[in-house]
Every structure is written in structure tokens, then in C-alpha cells.
Amino acid sequence: xxTAAVNVEEKLFQNRYxxxxxxxxxxxxxxxxxxxxxxxxxxxxxxxxSCYKLEGNGAVTLITDGCLxxxxxxxxxxxHTNVQWEYPRGGxxxxxxxx
Amino acid sequence: xxxxxxxxxxxxxxxxxxxxxxxxxxxxxxxxxERGEYPGSKNxxxxxxxxxxxxxxxxxxxxxxxxxxxxxxxxxxxxxxESFVGSHFRSDEFNREPHNRYTILRAQFDRWFSQKVRDAGxxxxxxxxxxxLLMDDGRVVGVRCDRVGGDVFxxxxxxxxxxxxxxxxxxxxxxEIAPRNVALAVKEILFLPEETLQARFNVGPDEGVVIEMLxxxxxxxxxxxxxxxxxxxxTIGIGCILDDFKHRNPGRxxxxxxxxxxxxxxxVAPLIEGTEMKEYCAHLIPEGGFFSVPRIYGEGWLxxxxxGGFVNxxxxxxxxxxxxxxxxxxxxxxxxRKAGRDMSSTTLREYKVKVDASFVMKDLHxxxxxxxxxxRNNQFFxxxxxxxxxxxxTLFTVDGxxxxxxxxxxxxxxRSSRSLVGxxxxxxxxxxxxx
Numbered sequence: 001x002x003t004a005a006v007n008v009e010e011k012l013f014q015n016r017y018x019x020x021x022x023x024x025x026x027x028x029x030x031x032x033x034x035x036x037x038x039x040x041x042x043x044x045x046x047x048x049x050s051c052y053k054l055e056g057n058g059a060v061t062l063i064t065d066g067c068l069x070x071x072x073x074x075x076x077x078x079x080h081t082n083v084q085w086e087y088p089r090g091g092x093x094x095x096x097x098x099x
Numbered sequence: 100x101x102x103x104x105x106x107x108x109x110x111x112x113x114x115x116x117x118x119x120x121x122x123x124x125x126x127x128x129x130x131x132x133e134r135g136e137y138p139g140s141k142n143x144x145x146x147x148x149x150x151x152x153x154x155x156x157x158x159x160x161x162x163x164x165x166x167x168x169x170x171x172x173x174x175x176x177x178x179x180x181e182s183f184v185g186s187h188f189r190s191d192e193f194n195r196e197p198h199n200r201y202t203i204l205r206a207q208f209d210r211w212f213s214q215k216v217r218d219a220g221x222x223x224x225x226x227x228x229x230x231x232l233l234m235d236d237g238r239v240v241g242v243r244c245d246r247v248g249g250d251v252f253x254x255x256x257x258x259x260x261x262x263x264x265x266x267x268x269x270x271x272x273x274x275e276i277a278p279r280n281v282a283l284a285v286k287e288i289l290f291l292p293e294e295t296l297q298a299r300f301n302v303g304p305d306e307g308v309v310i311e312m313l314x315x316x317x318x319x320x321x322x323x324x325x326x327x328x329x330x331x332x333x334t335i336g337i338g339c340i341l342d343d344f345k346h347r348n349p350g351r352x353x354x355x356x357x358x359x360x361x362x363x364x365x366x367v368a369p370l371i372e373g374t375e376m377k378e379y380c381a382h383l384i385p386e387g388g389f390f391s392v393p394r395i396y397g398e399g400w401l402x403x404x405x406x407g408g409f410v411n412x413x414x415x416x417x418x419x420x421x422x423x424x425x426x427x428x429x430x431x432x433x434x435x436r437k438a439g440r441d442m443s444s445t446t447l448r449e450y451k452v453k454v455d456a457s458f459v460m461k462d463l464h465x466x467x468x469x470x471x472x473x474x475r476n477n478q479f480f481x482x483x484x485x486x487x488x489x490x491x492x493t494l495f496t497v498d499g500x501x502x503x504x505x506x507x508x509x510x511x512x513x514r515s516s517r518s519l520v521g522x523x524x525x526x527x528x529x530x531x532x533x534x
Contacts, residue, residue, distance in 0.1 A: 011355065096142065099139055
């Protein structure tokens, strides 16, 4: 099966968000673990909103603005449990129009 | 402010609404806390509503609930790269009232259900996230919200906070969910004119179609895909077990890639052609089944719905289990109060007795081995769909070859990719897991 190119940002553009500026609800506990100890960086692969990016130097960066609040990144980080995951403050984050 | 309630319900999805409604209706002083802007704004589902579970709570729900279409046709497709083998079941019986199941949009449906909860007398606070449970000497006495003076107290707290089960996890009631026990599903809602939809799916006004899909579309990962007809939109989605997205699976595909490939499949593409995508969602589904249901009651607390892993993955049922567990939790609390008992673990154990005696645990028990068997035997998602499609193609291609030779060709294609022992073993394993 040929793999379709996917523009995730374009998809997220259809969604409604109330971003809690400056207060990300998910944080990487220790960034050095991602860049030096984690060989798989599954978070960068699984996140359906592409919030996690693998940088050229092996670092993992996280921008939670487009987060769909599924929880996959936290659960898949079994080896290092390096994802500090909370729900956004009340009223913030994704606001599904249809769900 | 140290306001006290008989019960606090965290979350306003199907399980939380069922619990809050049932308790409020019985005259209890109920506080329900929802983190979304309105109930439904954080919730994602396919979504099919099964009437029975809701009827037991709100018998006349059909009078004003926002229902999209009642289902008159079920299609099951097994796909390979270019084709599918399918079975369709359609019956005019499904047009007779009362209808058995409907497509719904959760953002609208949950809001409707929540209005019923408030009409019944419960107090609902939205845009409020519960940070953690308040404990006193090993028992839950209330919750802390992310508001100033956000501590509220109650005799019992019902955790209807969804699949991530944040509160019970933080309180140490159960550990993190394992990647093999949860599926990640992504979906889109695609709009099109009502008449186009009806012509495309061969249905009349209010009639709907469900398509469940399995096969090459999940690239060997354990999972399924679906397409549902709403009033003037389609919901299309695909979900796979989280563990299969891990690095060690060389055939893995990113969730949005799976969805994009599904939309481009020659069997699906014509159905969604020319539609307008208006939302992209992702959600986890607890699919571990019987063995992954955690402890669901304790000192001053009960767990209902997805938070307790109540999903029957084999039959794509979840919201009906959620509503049922929510109702049973509420009934447990109501009966305990009537009997003048405290909300101790000993009292609340009755909830587990009720859940065990209901279809919820009976069904989960019946399919208890299925998740493990599918996980260890991905030929059900790769080889078999291919073989079945190849067999159909061979059989239906008229090319001068005699039928007996064609049948022989099909038989040997099965045996060359899977030994006779393997074939029989698979049949036995599936039978054992679903009997």
C-alpha cells in the first residue's frame, strides 16, 4: 500500500481550541532522557496531532497547542515514564464541535 | 466554602450522566464536575448509540434526543489492498419503532443528556478540572478542583473521568494502563448534502448504514476501521492497539497515515468523495477487556465507564456499558442511603455484585481471551484478509480456466501461506475466544 502524505496541521486547523498560553498541560520531565537514553522516541511517532517533534540533534520537543488530549504519549512512554501528563485547566484545550 | 453533597460525579459523559441523573432523580444532592466548556466538548466516540442502555434510564429519550439516523444496514468488510469481501445485512425490520440503534454526534448528544441531568436536579459545574481526590484516613471525602476555594466534599465520589482515569491513577487505586490494553483511534467528520449521502448509501431519510472494516488497512496492526452515516455527514475512523505503534513493529504506520490510506482505499474513496472535513479527533479506547478491569469500588469511591475499562471491543460496545455501570453505581448509592449505611468499601461492594450480574461483565468474561489471541496472531489482520480476497478474485474471474482448477488453486493458496495445522489452530483459537 502506498503511503499517503499527511498534513496534520491542516487537519488540526479544522478544530476548535482554547489554548492556555504559557501553561502547557503536558511536559517532558527530563529532556536529556529523550535525547540520550531513549532509542525509540515513540511519542514522536504516535502523537496523532504531531505535537512531539524529533529534532536533528536527537532532542524531542513538545508543543501542546494542537493536543487532542488522548493520552497516547504518556502510555507509550513505558520505559522512561518521562511524560508529565495532566488535563488542561478547566475550559481550555481542545473543544470538540462534533466529537 | 465547605459545601457538602451526597455525591460528586466527575465527568459528564455517558457514564457520569447516567450516574448523576439516576441519583438526582432519587432526590440526592448531586454535584457533577465537567472540565469541558460544555458537556460533550471533550468527548469522542464513533458514534453508535444502543437504545437499550439509555431506555433503562430515560425511557422516552427518543422524544427530544439529538439522534442522527437509525441503522438499517450493517456492512462487514474484509479488505486487502485493492478489494474487499463483505457481508451486508439489511432489514426493513430495523425501520420499525422503537429503533435499536442510532448514529449520534457526541458533542450534541452529551449536551442533551446533561440537560436531563440538570432537569432532574443535579448541580453541574463546567470548565472545571478536578486535580485530585481528597482523602482522609484512607477514604475519599471529596475532590480538589482547579478553582479558587476548589475543595468540595461528599459522602461518595463517582469517577466517570474517562479512559485516562487520571484521578484513580493519582490516588493509587490502579496502575497506568498498559499499551497492549488500549487502542488509539483517529477519525474525521466529513460533511455532504443529505440527498447525496442517501443516494450513495441507498437509504431514505433517517435511515443509516454502518460499515465495519478489517484487514490490510491496519497494516498488520491489531485494529479495525469504521464508517458511519450521520444526518448530513460521515464519520470515518481507524483504531489500533497502542502497543503496535511501537518502534519494534517494523510495519507500523502513524495514526493519521492509517486514516489517510483508509480514505484513499478504492472501496472507500467513492463513498467520501467531495465531502468537507470539519473535525479531526483522536481518542483512546480501553480494549483490554475482562482481565484489565481494575478494582471498581473502595472507601467512598466508585469507578464507572471507560475509566473502569468497560468496553466490549469484540462488539464495538462502550457507551452502553458506560451508561449501565453509571446507573448501577447510582443505584448502589441510593440503596445504601435508604438502608442508612455509610459509603464504606463494604457497602459499595454491592456495585461490583451488580456489575458482575449484568451483561457488562458477562460479555467481557465471554470474550476474555480474545485480546490476547488477536495480539499474538496478527495473521487475522494480514494473511487471512489477503487470502479471502484472492480466493474471491480467483473464483469470480472468468478466464477460461475450469472451476475445479480454480478451487484447487484457492485451497493451495491457503495452505502455502498457512499450514493445515496453522489453519486449524487459528480456527480453534478463534472459536475458543468467542464461544
